[in-house]
Amino acid sequence: MSRLPLYLRSLVSIAADGTGTVSSDQLGQAAGVNAAKVRKDLSYLGSYGTRGVGYDVDFLIYEMSRELGLSRERAVVIAGAGNLGHALANYRGFVDRGFPVAAFVDTDPRKVGSSISGVPVRDVAELGRLVADRPGCIGIVATPAAVAQEAVDNFVDAGVTSILNFAPSVVAAPQGVNIRQVDLALELQILSFYAQRTDIGLLDGTDASP
Amino acid sequence: MSRLPLYLRSLVSIAADGTGTVSSDQLGQAAGVNAAKVRKDLSYLGSYGTRGVGYDVDFLIYEMSRELGLSRERAVVIAGAGNLGHALANYRGFVDRGFPVAAFVDTDPRKVGSSISGVPVRDVAELGRLVADRPGCIGIVATPAAVAQEAVDNFVDAGVTSILNFAPSVVAAPQGVNIRQVDLALELQILSFYAQRTDIGLLDGTDASP
DNA sequence: TAGTGTGAATTTCTTCACAGCG
């Protein structure tokens, strides 16, 4: 279920507070979701709760991490050593949550060979080797929109099957390759939309779907 | 409907190609959505299509922009002049799509008064004035997770009613304030999840909900 | 003829409500 990462994040912060057990109600509160939904979602993992008590925080974290495939690290390769790529490489949150940034790839020969925030910039030609050395790694597209499709194609050719696209253009990929898009300006447009409709209240827009 | 911004993006790129009309099928293709869904969504705006022909691209763009409240610019104020804020300020996509970055606010006195990529860094104390001068502006939280709630509170106190949160912590806000969260590492976790399930194919993860 | 607009059918998601257990 696609709300799992959301719960996981809440659970980690709950665990940090030293709490050992949570009820569906508390977890729901923390994740911005109602209690029934939490129970339904968790029951899909199996019956790990204790009636009258709640769920063991550490155990839930363990089970969820396993379910989400986070038991091991997954390296990240960023296509495009521009501003956005720069920022992403600097972003502590990636490393902290098990996604070390292995390298940039860029087509600009002036950038290739240099290092940004300790992350080496490699030529696109080396992408195949980079990926082969890091099984299951994730490709991030941080290029201008115009070359986003090209970047995706390069990743696919190199054998990457999970891609996160930050460019504001919809890209295509063959069956078996998972693409997720985050369009920053689109998020602002969505906010603009809701800003007009005063009939809608608080919303936690974090979500994942099909 | 929350898929409107997605269609809009596709329409803009279709218009740029010089195409004057689109069918629900074509638009669906471009946006990664099926044709019936496109027609249902568009019919909610009114019956703007021509049977046997399709939709007028420019007119659709006009109507959608109006519906999304994008007819005028909406300024953006970024809380946190760190790496991420830095990258966001440099990100051309914001200005290009009608969201000029007006200022940073930061609590670090060494940063206040300086300028990053032409965007001034102001003290939090000035937030009220900044916001008052820019009606309908959007607040972006690009602070460390630990102070994200504080940043949100500051925005709310200053009168901001639309907030985009990039910090990896769920924050609360009063009724009437719209919050959307983009958690970069969470996106990677979701990809990790799908990477395991080989039974799921291509997916365009862009979406907006509740 | 090609493609919209839309009721109706279907699927998916959410919420309710309560039996049952620690």
Next chain:
DNA sequence: CGCTGTGAAGAAATTCACACTA
């Protein structure tokens, strides 16, 4: 008693399929 787990009810979203028209 408090809280889980889950069928069943209900709501929402999606898809089908087709009459209709420019």
